[in-house]
Amino acid sequence: MKSPAGPVRSRRTGACRRCLLALLLTATVALLLASAPAHAIDKYAAEFLNIGVGARALGMGGAFTALADDPTAVYWNPAGLVFARGPQIWAEHAEQFGDLVNHDFIAFSRSLEQANSDELQGLGLGLIRSAVDEIRISTIPPDELVAGQHFVDENGDDKWNPGERLIFDGIDAIPYEIDSVSEMAFLLSYARSLGRTLALGGTVKIIRQSLTDNSSFGIGADLGAIYMPSNSLSASLRVANATTTFLSWDSGNREVVAPSVTLGLQYTRAFEPLRGVVTVAGDMDMSFDNRKTASAVSYGETVLGSDFHAGLEYWYERVVALRLGATTNALTGGAGFRYQSFGIDYAFLGDHPDLDSTHRIGGSYSW
Numbered sequence: 001m002k003s004p005a006g007p008v009r010s011r012r013t014g015a016c017r018r019c020l021l022a023l024l025l026t027a028t029v030a031l032l033l034a035s036a037p038a039h040a041i042d043k044y045a046a047e048f049l050n051i052g053v054g055a056r057a058l059g060m061g062g063a064f065t066a067l068a069d070d071p072t073a074v075y076w077n078p079a080g081l082v083f084a085r086g087p088q089i090w091a092e093h094a095e096q097f098g099d100l101v102n103h104d105f106i107a108f109s110r111s112l113e114q115a116n117s118d119e120l121q122g123l124g125l126g127l128i129r130s131a132v133d134e135i136r137i138s139t140i141p142p143d144e145l146v147a148g149q150h151f152v153d154e155n156g157d158d159k160w161n162p163g164e165r166l167i168f169d170g171i172d173a174i175p176y177e178i179d180s181v182s183e184m185a186f187l188l189s190y191a192r193s194l195g196r197t198l199a200l201g202g203t204v205k206i207i208r209q210s211l212t213d214n215s216s217f218g219i220g221a222d223l224g225a226i227y228m229p230s231n232s233l234s235a236s237l238r239v240a241n242a243t244t245t246f247l248s249w250d251s252g253n254r255e256v257v258a259p260s261v262t263l264g265l266q267y268t269r270a271f272e273p274l275r276g277v278v279t280v281a282g283d284m285d286m287s288f289d290n291r292k293t294a295s296a297v298s299y300g301e302t303v304l305g306s307d308f309h310a311g312l313e314y315w316y317e318r319v320v321a322l323r324l325g326a327t328t329n330a331l332t333g334g335a336g337f338r339y340q341s342f343g344i345d346y347a348f349l350g351d352h353p354d355l356d357s358t359h360r361i362g363g364s365y366s367w
Contacts, residue, residue, distance in 0.1 A: 045247055045255035046207055046218070048130040048183040049240075053105040055092055055345035055362040059334020060311025061325020063281040065264035066226060066236035070364065071107035074126035074189040077224035077238045077264075078201030081122030081191035085366045086110035092345075092362025104129045105362075107187075119193050122201070126187035139175045150174045183209045191224075199226045207247060220245030220257065236264035261286045276316045283309040323347075341366050 054072035057064035064072075068080030071090040087110040094103040105128050112121035140150065145160040147153035151174075154164050184207070191201030200223075207218040223242045228234040238261070245257035266281035285307045311325040321336035334347035343364040350357040 045257045046183070046185075046209070046245065048103075049128070049185060049205075049207075049257075051103060051130065053092070053107075053126075053128060054090070055334055055347040055360045056313075056321075056323070056336055058349060058360060059323035059325055059332055059336075059345070059347035060281060060313055061309045061327050061332050063264065063266075063283040063309040063311035063325060065224070065238045065262050065283055066234045066266040067264075067279065067281050068226075068236075071109040071124060071126065072105075073109065073122075073191075073201075074107050074124040074187045074203055075105075075128070077226065077236055078124065078189040078203045078222060079191050079199040079224040079226045079236070081109055081124045081189055081201055082111070082120040082193045082199045083226075084109045084111065084122055084124070086122070088364060088366040090362060090364045092360060094358055094360035100132065102129075102131050103360075120191075120199070121193075122189075122191040124187070124189035124191075124203075126185075126189070128185045128187070129182060130184075131182035145174070181211050183207075197228050199228075200224070205245075207245070209247070214249055214251050216247045216249040216255070218245055218247035218255075218257075232269055233267050234265075236262075236266075238262040238264070258288045260288065274314070274316070276314055277318065278315075279311075279313040281311045281313075285309070321345075 052058050052062050053075045054064070054070075056070070057068075057072055057076060060067075065077040068076040069083040069085075070080075071084065071088055073080035073084060087108065089106070089108050091106045092104070095101070105126065107124060107126035109122060109124040112123055142160055145151055147158040147160070151160055151164055153159075155161055186206045187203050188205075189201060189203040191199055193199045202224070203222040205220050205222065207216070207220065209216040220241045221243045223239045225237045226234055227236070240260045240262070241257045242259055244259060247255040247257065249255070262283055262285050264281065264283040266279060268277060268279040270277050287306075307328045309325070309327050311323065313321060313323045315321045315336075319338055321338075323332075323334040323336070325332035325334075330350050332347060332349050334345060336343065336345040343366075345362050345364075347360045348357060349360065
């Protein structure tokens with residue numbers, strides 16, 4: 001497959017039987033790891049890792065695991081690093097839901113060449129930061145708040161009840177201090193091709209969460225595979241949190257992030273009448289943490305939920321791109337531009353019914 005954002009995916013000689021066996025083994029291990037008991041899983045632990053990265057990928061609705069061929073592969077599918085141009089750096093910023101949450105991502109990737117070897121290798125590094133800054137926190141304990149002075153007593157019982165409206169502005173404002181909540185993940189990825197049609201990769205991620213009073217630390221791993229029967233078609237498998245990710249809080253609590261499995265497919269074709277390249281992609285996420293999804297199937301205490309993503313990308317003269325995407329809950333869109341070694345991408349996500357839309361912009365440079 002030839003992608004405008006990356007080089008031609010070379011097909012190296014190798015044993016096809018070994019490739020298929022390795023892919024089947026990876027899929028089997030993924031399903032076994034993902035069948036953790038539902039009662040042992042914390043549904044929304046480390047939820048910031050599910051936001052997604054990359055304006056290109058998100059503009060296509062997150063249907064990117066079979067297409068990942070740039071530094072964002074450290075998140076979407078580490079196996080794609082064998083196809084990434086190298087070296088390349090990617091950086092982006094987003095203000096989620098208007099300006100409510102700041103979300104930043106930076107990544108680096110490069111190919112690793114070996115003498116006298118037909119195998120491709122890739123290395124990637126990434127950093128994700130999601131934060132809510134400038135949070136006003138009252139310095140007065142809730143039981144010391146005074147009705148009519150610190151808050152509007154909507155219930156008429158002269159005491160503050162959870163959910164009642166507070167007054168932060170004015171002469172009698174509640175004294176407060178400024179703090180922030182941040183979540184970070186450092187990603188280290190490695191990928192290697194096996195023969196001419198299969199690439200495998202893995203990502204080790206270190207997670208750090210900091211709240212106003214507590215913090216957590218955790219380590220997890222993702223696995224990925226891309227099977228490419230032709231230069232135009234590829235299928236993918238990604239297992240996020242394949243080892244089951246554990247988060248330890250300084251309060252003594254522990255959270256467990258369940259494995260999830262994503263299957264992907266993409267087809268790319270050049271259209272000479274359009275003077276460009278068109279890519280159609282689709283992903284299906286399968287989770288095991290009992291969250292609300294588009295569809296779900298129960299296996300005893302384990303509930304398999306699934307969500308779907310679809311994306312379309314058109315590159316004109318390999319310089320300007322237009323993108324459309326769809327997820328279970330929303331439509332997305334975006335655009336891209338490439339000039340020599342520089343690139344810029346934009347994505348629009350209207351993915352929440354009650355909050356403002358998200359605008360994401362990112363830039364890349366390769367050398």
